[in-house]
Amino acid sequence: MRRNFQDLPIKDAFMFAAVMSDENQCRKLLEIVLETKILHVTVITEKTMSYHPDYHGVRLDVVAEEEGGHRRFNVEMQVKRTPDLAWRSRYYHSQLDMDALLSGEVSKALTDFLRYVGQPESHCDPSVKDGFVAGLERRIQRIKVSRDWEARFMRLEIELINKWRQGHLEGREEGLREGRKEGR
Numbered sequence: 001m002r003r004n005f006q007d008l009p010i011k012d013a014f015m016f017a018a019v020m021s022d023e024n025q026c027r028k029l030l031e032i033v034l035e036t037k038i039l040h041v042t043v044i045t046e047k048t049m050s051y052h053p054d055y056h057g058v059r060l061d062v063v064a065e066e067e068g069g070h071r072r073f074n075v076e077m078q079v080k081r082t083p084d085l086a087w088r089s090r091y092y093h094s095q096l097d098m099d100a101l102l103s104g105e106v107s108k109a110l111t112d113f114l115r116y117v118g119q120p121e122s123h124c125d126p127s128v129k130d131g132f133v134a135g136l137e138r139r140i141q142r143i144k145v146s147r148d149w150e151a152r153f154m155r156l157e158i159e160l161i162n163k164w165r166q167g168h169l170e171g172r173e174e175g176l177r178e179g180r181k182e183g184r
Helices: 013-020 023-034 085-102 108-118 132-144 147-181
Strands: 041-049 058-066 072-075
Touching: 013 023, 013 041, 013 058, 023 041, 023 058, 023 072, 058 085, 072 085, 108 132
Parallel strands: none
Antiparallel strands: 041 058, 058 072
């Protein structure tokens, strides 16, 4: 389908990115949408991020980085409602987070927390076990020795198993009905 440049509306991805490349217009839109004051932004259009050859990279239409702050905004025009919008949006934002982490733009406390979460429990680096992370460790240990928390966990596990079994049974019944209807 051939498009005429003169007929492009703002909801067209190309036109939206072109308009948002104006830092003032992008900042104003962010302030309207987020209902908060935004400092001066630097706009990057068509930012591609790929951190590992085995993982799917992304191309963001417009990324606005706030000057003096540590906020980044993925600015996109969403025209159609798609079932994967929430997942895609979160994936894009996780890529922005990864970009910030790799460039060293996050605090030591957040870096320590992420390092703590990402390490196997048996190999946790002792250097991250201070402050907030040490408090988390103490809380985890109190939970693990609590009969009340153990009982809550067991009830949840039983409920999840029962729901899985019920879903499995309903799926089999539905499959049998459809198979009979098709003459199988």
